[in-house]
Amino acid sequence: MSNSFPNARKWAVLEILIIVLLALVPLFTTFPYRVNIFLSWEGAYRLSSGQVPFKDYGSPLGYGFWIIPALFFKLFGPQMITLVKAQVFINIIAGLSFRSILKTLHVTPGVRLLSVLVFVMSYSFFNFWPWYNHTVIVYELVAISFLLRAFFAEGKGGRYLLIALAALFVFLSLFTKQDGGGMALMLCLALLAYNSLETRRWLDIPVFLVLFVVIAALFIVPLMPGFAYWFNHGQAPHSSRLALNDFTDEIMGGSNWIKIYVLLAALCLFAGVKQWGAFIHERREVLFALLTLGVLGEAAIFQVTSYTPPDNNIFFHSFAFAFIASWLCRLLSVPLRTGSSLALATVLILFWWSGTWWKYIGRYTDRLFPVKEAVYAPNDSTHENVVSRRNYMVNTDTTDVPVSQWTFSRLPVFHKIYMPAPTVAGIDRVMALPVVQQKRDNIKVLNMTELTPLAAAMPFKLETGQDYPLWYHLGVGMFNRQLAAFKEKVRTHHYDVVLYEYAPTLNNFFPFTLRGELQQHYQLVDSFLAPRRPTNAMIEVYVAEGAPRPVTDAFLHKVDTLR
Structure with a gap:
């Protein structure tokens, strides 16, 4: 009996199961009140109640972020747990879009399966609540998936429809958060420029830009004049709150994952490309390289422009893994089509991203193997003062309520x-x-x-x-x-x-x-x-x-x- 997975349908089923099943986990648990989730709730509540943004209320952001939560409020009611249901849907869309991108780029099934697992574990699984710094990237992923499919579509009609959908979701990304959406637009234009250069389909760029402007006008014009005051494009009373030193300090002083990925990607290209003149015309390979490097660059900027929480930019791990693993498997002749090789690789990835799932397992291990509390007795001569990693700092916060003591309303x-x-x-x-x-x-x-x-x-x-x-x-x-x-x-x-x-x-x-x-x-x-x-x-x-x-x-x- 063969231990390989030659059937394309089997690969698709496995990938979709990973995306969907892990996204559904939050539906079967309870949650502590999330810091800042008040904003997600009120924006969705106002929108679902029929209020018009920039006329009934103002926001420095567009309302793209609140569209999906507002729709779920309409369907399931304005309970806070409905936001979790909305995020389940968003996580599924994100995973399917990432998979679509890799499939269009002809990433081999084994690498694609593992990359989907990395994407879910590193970016989706722990995102239980909708937040604009996540949704802005999800819209970008949807846009890129449509755009790449347009590059290889047959016939002008189908291609322009896909370009229109890409323009729509790039705008929704910008209408969710200006920094991530602006970089999504620039990345899509870079991909369009290369593809047009290779295919001589020069009309694709102006078509995309015209569609983007038309879609933006359809959304924005009905919201004027309040939109011009509220939406932050650098005008008073808004400010950018950014400085050049913010970027140099963060990128040069940190960003270790991003820099090591850039180094590994460069090494893979230099080791694998024998004739650069021929390689530059291999559209899927070059688009994959441009996309990966573009995502790494976007993540480096995004960590500065959207600095809280500090892990907003971790969408780059899955793209870097997919690119580097594709080249390493090719250069080292690593087989990833057998059950044993995939099982081993899966275990290693789960070990790599154990931080996203161990906190749930840890709740049970703490009960099975309780730790004896260290004694803090500096003035008690009958006991030694035991200092450990659990008590080496004295907690002076007398108002703190451990989550284990939280309760339901x-x-x-x-x-x-x-x-x-x-x-x-x-x-x-x-x-x-x-x-x-x-x-x-x-x-x-x-x-x-x-x-x-x-x-x-x-x-x-x-x-x-x-x-x-x-x-x-x-x-x-x-x-x-x-x-x-x-x-x-x-x-x-x-x-x-x-x-x-x-x-x-x-x-x-x-x-x-x-x-x-x-x-x-x-x-x-x-x-x-x-x-x-x-x-x-x-x-x-x-x-x-x-x-x-x-x-x-x-x-x-x-x-x-x-x-």
Whole structure:
């Protein structure tokens, strides 16, 4: 019996199973509240409610990121767990697009299978929540997959349709995040330039650009004039927040993975290419090289322009692996068509990327093999003071709540999402506030916290307006003009309830000066931990002067009833 996999359908089934099955894992688990996920929720909620971006609210980003989550809110409701379902879909699209790219470039089945595994383990498997720094790359992958298929399509009609789809998804990438989308556009133009040079199909470039401009106009013109103020293209009050030293320090002082991949790719080319004059005309080989080097260059820039979280740019691993493995297998005559060779390679890849899956296995090993806690007893003469890797630093944070002690809220919008117990208790107290109970139908709330789903849970109507920000990070999501408007509303007691998150270690994540206005013109009736780790932020609850304040016994009874 043969131990090889000669059937193309078997390869396709294996690759698609890897992509789909690992993407479905999040549907069967629960999640801690994710830092910054409030932005994903509110943008999707507003869009799914029929609000028009740049007319009903403003954002320095386009709304490309929120299209898929908003669609899922329409289908499954605005629970936070719906965002996870949306990300499952996004991860499947990302994996299929990456596979399509490798298939168009004629990457051998064994290398393609392993590359898909690297892509899923390094970029998709741990991405449970939608975030614009991930979605911008997914749209780019879809665009590149269509563009490469267009290069080898038969007939003008089919080719131009694929080019149109590529232009659409390049625009959606740009309309999700300017930096990643702009680099996606440049990379696609570079691939188009080479392919046009080789095929003499010079019309492809202007067709792509015209389609891109037309698609952009169809999206943007109806959003004017608010779009011109909000969308950040370097105009005031926006700023680039970048400096040349940021790039040189990050790339020259770090970026070790990117630099070693560039070195290995160069070595493969120099070792494998015997006649450069002939090689330059091998379209698929050159396109593969251009794409790989382009992705590595994009990742080097992206880590500076999108610096948080620090692993935004790890999409480059799978492209570099596919390129280098293809050349090494060819140069070293490594067979990757047998079950034993693929099994060994799979084990090695899983070992390489064990950090993405071991944290889940580690939960069980910690229970099977519990570690004896080291003793910290500097003033106890009867015990030695044991210092280990688990306690060599003294934790002075008295507010920290370990994730193992987090719990679930009763509110449907937080289904399957656990938070610190003080946060859950604080949410219950907010829901039980007399002013919330009395003005349930027309309460005015300003929610400057990460608990944006309270808009659906309470519920209250979100404010709208061309000058109203989607989020409140001063200098990023809103500016002095909006700050002045909020100050005036606070001074005139426009809101019945204001929820303000005080995060002293984050630079105006919620405007500090507005807190002073609240302390002067509103009554602070409660405060509790924000749903984040480290627990370095507090949510403060303010009610307008003269509003009924919670009476201790009745208030606590109401909280118990709601629970």
